[in-house]
Each structure stands twice: as structure tokens, then as C-alpha cells.
Amino acid sequence: MSDFLSELWNVLPGPMRDQLEGYMTAFWRVLPQLVMALVFLFFVWGLVRLVRWLLPKAMRRARMRRALIEVALMVATVGLWLMGVLIAATIAFPTISIGNIFAAAGVGGLAVAFAAKDSLENFFAGLMLLMREPFRIGDFIECEGIEGQVEKISVRETHVRKTDGQVVVAPNGMFFKNPVTILTAGNLRRTTVICGVAYGEDVDEARTVIEDAVRAVDSVRDDVKDVQIFAREFADSAINFEVTWWTGSTPLDERQSRDKVVAAVKRALDEAGIEIPFPYRTLTFKEPLETITEARREAAE
Known part of the structure; x- marks a missing residue:
């Protein structure tokens, strides 16, 4: 070799x-x-x-x-x-x-x-989000049309699971530059529905019936913040009440509480004999209209 x-x-x-x-x-x-x-x-x-x-x-x-x-x-x-x-x-x-x-x-x-400008921007945005901690894993947030629960926060992106089960992977720069609504920042969230009663009903009685029905719902936290019922406006077919109460802050808490309150108010108004009106329509015509009954009567004569 x-x-x-x-x-x-x-x-x-x-x-x-x-x-x-x-x-x-x-x-x-x-x-x-x-x-x-x-x-x-x-x-x-x-x-x-x-x-x-x-x-x-x-x-x-x-x-x-x-x-x-x-x-x-x-x-x-x-x-x-x-x-x-x-x-x-x-x-x-x-x-x-x-x-x-x-x-x-x-x-x-x-x-x-x-x-790598975008990657570096998302990296430093992720560092700021992790250090400042404006929202945490488990919080429900809304940003730029994305609403759901935060599942993961990394140095580049944040994973948000929407209420329909889909996961959105969004760059951290979006959450750093745009306003973020933290739905679960507190333990309670205010919820509002509109309830209308007929013009022929007594407004004060209707308000009392609605308030008692809302307070009786177990998911309504009237022990922390009071239930508020206000006559809001003269609508086309009814006097509308703005019904406001406080419940849990998660989307599921809000939907469940809304369902129970709507059902309780409907049941209470029915039992009190207070009408929740359908829309009324009044039609006017330039010339008198001949009804079918009148036409048959004239033909018989």
C-alpha cells in the first residue's frame, strides 16, 4: 500500500x-x-x-x-x-x-x-405576549373575526379552538398589533335580550313579571350584580323591554343562560296572560274593495 x-x-x-x-x-x-x-x-x-x-x-x-x-x-x-x-x-x-x-x-x-421580517415580527410578538401575558391558555378571546379558546401560545403562533371545534393557527403579530377582546377576563359576563309585549298590556305589570322570571333562573347571578329591566322603545307592534343580567363568562355559559331566561320569560308571560304580539300589518287601499261574500250576496239577489 x-x-x-x-x-x-x-x-x-x-x-x-x-x-x-x-x-x-x-x-x-x-x-x-x-x-x-x-x-x-x-x-x-x-x-x-x-x-x-x-x-x-x-x-x-x-x-x-x-x-x-x-x-x-x-x-x-x-x-x-x-x-x-x-x-x-x-x-x-x-x-x-x-x-x-x-x-x-x-x-x-x-x-x-x-x-425573514414576518417570522422575526411574530417571534418578538410571541415573546411580548408571553412576558406581558394579556391572555392565557384557556381564555376565550376574539380578534379579527377569530373567536374561541386559547389552546397554545408559542413563540411564533397561537392556537385558538373555535366553538365549532375547528382550530385556528394565527401568527402572534396579529394578536400583538390588533385589539383583542378577552371574553373570560372576569368570571361574569353581561347578557341582554329584547322582549316585546303588546301595546294593550300594562307596562309596569309586564316589567315585574319579566324581572321575577329572570331572577328565578339558576344561571342568573343576581347575587353579584342586579337584574335590569328597562322599557326600551315603541316598536311597530310592541313595547320592547331590554332585559339584562349577568352570568358565567364562557360562551357556553352565556348561551345556556340565554336559553333558560328566554324560556322562563315566555312561560311567565303566558301564565300572566300578557301577550307577546306577532307583527301587525294594516293595509289601506285607494278604492273600496269588494269582498267575495258581498259579491255572492249581490249575485243571489
């Missing part, structure tokens, strides 16, 4: 042999530095493992959220590896300084920043 390599070496042209000898000399010269760089990277690997073990424990003791812990781990891991690789590069190649690396990376980083 050595004879074959010797013959192959002798066959090579002189300039190529000189170039290969220069490469080999340079490799043996930097080999100790490469070994030291690899040893340093192994040390960085151990440091990263230690940080990933200690940091979650410390953050859990501080009662930080799981998503924020994951972000902190990611940032710490990326930061340690980035610094480790830069230092290892300077160990392996002493002629390269960290300043030169940062200067070269600055130009490339600017191009990457322009190319």
Missing part, C-alpha cells in the same frame, strides 16, 4: 505536490488548535445540558408559565451555542477575531432580517 502511494506521489506534477505538502503542513500546524476547539465545544455541550436542567427548575419555582420556560430555554440554548461556536472559531483560527466575525455576520444578518 505504501509503495502504491509512493508511486502515485511521484506521478503527481511538482506544483501539485508542493501545494499538497503546504496543505498537510498547515493541517498539522493547526491540528492542536482544532483539538482544543473541539474540546471547548464539548465543554459548551455540557454547559448547555446543565443549563437546560437547572433553568426549568428555577423558573418553575418562580411559578412561570410553561410556554415562557420553553422560550427561555430556547434563547439560552441558542445563545450559549452561538457564543461557543464563535469562541471555538477563534481558538481554531487565531487570526480570526470575534469582532471580525460579528462584522461579517452583521451584513449577512441584515439580509436575513429583511428576508
